[in-house]
Amino acid sequence: MPKQPPRIEYDEDDDRDDAAPPGWRRRVITWGLAAVALGLGFLVPYTLYLNHQVGERFGQLQWQLPTRVYARPLVLRPGAAMDAQTLKTELDAASYRDDGAGVRPGTYARKGGRWLIASRGYFDVDGQVAPRRIEVVLSGSRVATVRDPARKQGLKQARLDPARIATLYGQQQEERRLVRIEEVPELLVTGLQAVEDRDFNSHHGLDLSGILRAAWVNMRSGEAKQGASTLTQQLARSGLLGIGKEQTLRRKFKEMLYALLIEARYDKRTILEAYFNQVYLGQQGSQAIHGVAAASEFWFGRDLRDLSTEQIALMIGIVRGPSYYDPRRHPERALQRRNFALGKMHESGLINDQEYARAMGAPLGVSATPLNIANRFPSYVDLVRRQLARDYPADALQGAGLIVLSAMSPSAQAYAEGAVTRTLKSVESKRRPPLQAGLVVTDVHNGDVAAVVGSRSFQEHGFNRAVEAQRPVGSLLKPFVYLLALAQPAKYSLATYVDDGPVTVSLGQGKRWTPGNSDGRSHGSVRLIDALAQSYNQATVRIGMQVDPRRLGALIKTLAGIEADPNPALILGSVDQSPYAMAQLYQFLASGGQIQPLHAVRGVLDAKGKALNRYDTIPPPAQEGDAIAARLIGTAMQHTVTSGTAHQLVGDGLGRLQAAGKTGTSNDSRDSWFAGYTGDYLAVVWVGNDQNQPTGLYGATGAMRVWSGIFSRLPSKPLEIGDKGLNWTWVIGGNATDPDCPGARRFAFVAGFQPPYAPCQIQAPPQEESGGWRDWFGFGKDNDQQQPQPPPQPQQQQAPPQDNGQ
Secondary structure (H helix, E strand, O other): OOOOOOOOOOOOOOOOOOOHHHHHHHHHHHHHHHHHHHHHHHHHHHHHHHHHHHHHHHHHOOOEEEEEEEEOOEEEEOEEEEOHHHHHHHHOOOOEEHHHHHOOOOEEEEOOOEEEEEEHHHOEEEEOOOOEEEEEEEEEEEEEEEEEOOEEEEEEOOOOOOOOOEOOOOOOOOOOOOOHHHHOHHHHHHHHHHHHHOOOOOHHHHHHHHHHHHHHHHHOOOOOOOOOHHHHHHHHHHHHHOOOOOOHHHHHHHHHHHHHHHHOOOHHHHHHHHHHHHHHHHHHHEEEEEEEHHHHHHHEEEHHHOOOHHHHHHHHHHOOOOOOOOOOOOOOHHHHHHHHHHHHHHHHHOOOHHHHHHHHHHHOOOOOOOOOOOEEOOHHHHHHHHHHHOOHHHHHHEOOOOOEEEEEHHHHHHHHHHHHHHHHHHHHOOOOOOOOEEEOOOEEOOEEEEEOOOOOOOOOOOOOOOOOOEEEEEHHHHHHHHHHHHHOOOOOOOOOOOEEOOOEEEEEEEEOOOOOOOOOOOOEEEHHHHHHHHOHHHHHHHHHHHOOHHHHHHHHHHHHHHOOOOOOHHHHHHEEOOOHHHHHHHHHHHHHOOOOOOOOEEEEEOOOOOOEEEOOOOOOOOOOHHHHHHHHHHHHHHHHHHHHHOOHHHHOOHHHHOEEEEEEEEEHHHHEEEEOOOOOEEEEEEEEOOOOOOOOOOOOOOOHHHHHHHOOOOOOOOOOOOOOEEEEEEEEEEEEOOOOOOOOOOEEEEEOOOOOEEEOOOOOOOOOOOOOOOOOOOOOHHHHHHHOOOOOOOOOOOOOOOOOOO
């Protein structure tokens, strides 16, 4: 009989587990199902919670964009003042590069005076400016021609992309510029997938085959050479988790769930677009560089559309570790990683053999230093913020994604900064206290603020001397004293004789003021034009008391909003003002008599380029009387440059500009001022010491040297003062005469008010004529003849300060 297996008998009281009873299996199954149910019970609501988070956070990836501030676009038109160095400065500021062809947007080529420039296109206050290729020919420091080389036709003007000068961040210090997927170069789209996620188009957030492949490669090499994260996982990690960078199983699990949910909710195009805008690609101080558009500017100083094959490969390589593969700090690592990316792109057929070989031999192509994306020009941007404050509180600008279009000229700003540096270094000495400077450069045609320097240390944030410094302006007010006098053409002209003898002014309360000239001398009877050109204090006070200090106070308030006590000392500039305020005052003269409010901001656009506000409104034309008065003073101030206190400008070689200028010096040479304008620009400069110590500098030896340094480089048309409303007449003594009469001088007179003619041999004495202008602040003929009385002075009033006149 077959042997039977031994029979096992169970003792009902035996609880040992030598053999499992049928109930044990049921318990295991029950516990297992319970565990699964518990897991599902946790996982399902957790997944639903994460799905809600994905919906919220994915939509917030783009919520805080920095506000960008741009310079003005460069306008090139035939006849405009321009030289090769300035054009290159402008192109460099806007990140153009010389590639020898000038075909691709953002490039240029130069051959002698002929420039081929390919603009990128941009948004401006009057709409979108399309990219275009132009040919510019420079000749004799002028734009000779502007042409469209494709159509072979001349252009009236062409505008080039403006430079970005600052970025206003929000609470998140992230540099980012959004792009649509169609704006991303095709090679960057396909190359990224070839290197980072070649199965992107087929997987659903997790690439199991990629995980296995990466594990095999890493096992064979003995090191982690290949990752397994998909682009979707990277997006989830960078954009959605936001809870730290530590690698934990919990974080990895959450990342994988996020990736699955993202793929379930969004299409591949949307995911890629979000990735290109979110991916972290570098760091500059506290600013994190996010997105390929910002990274292109940060690493290469180029627009995304202008990247070469090797630069695209480097950007793709940096994705793996922006700090580890930082091409500025670790160029060898970056080169190795870039070449690896190029290899993958070649292997995938994205680039051919020839392009692969060329790109492999190319340098990294990284700019030497990163663009100071936060604020390259703190003093100018400070003025921008001040002018926007009425319409945009600070928190409304920060991180709002706006486009602020400023009026800054990069070349004017560069030349102004350079002139301050050179001049202060040249005049420094152990006998002088530390020197500082503030200046403003404006466009005489429209009131644009072209440059602002608020400190000799241009990158410093803080006290902006161009706007905030309040210093005695000295003789800078004298042209406006003479302006009021010349507004009475029956009484005053540029040829009028003025007594520059000792003068005493009663201040009331038994006090007297006896100002003297800078040179300590009196000059007798002098022509009005010479009194202004030589900045004679005594003659100016006599004229000022005739026109009334109260009218001077009213004039400067009307033109520049300057509030000043209209006491006699105002005639010699006893009022504290900033360079910006004086620039606003002198803009009236420089513009030919227009009331032009200065503005550093031309307009504000939203992130899509739609205009929200414009500030570049065209001012009304000058009134006839204002224009005539401005021409007369401009003529007198040109005489200041050719024969007066600013004559050194001619020695500097700037006589070609026919500039009009005025020097100014406060008591004890504490403040050095100069205001001057050409056919295109006005610049007001202050040089002094923050502790108000004497510097030993006059207007001509301090501030004017800075002005000269600016305009020796800044292209500008000469100042051409028109003759409308004026008659030029040869004069000797007080009469008109023949041009060939010995000693005769030629003066401009208001039409109809030139002196009577007398033959050269017979000279009649000057005669007074009746009449005058009635449109200056409501003062008519009778008022013009009144002897003004100075306002009452306080009991303890001290004698007004004496201006040095230079």
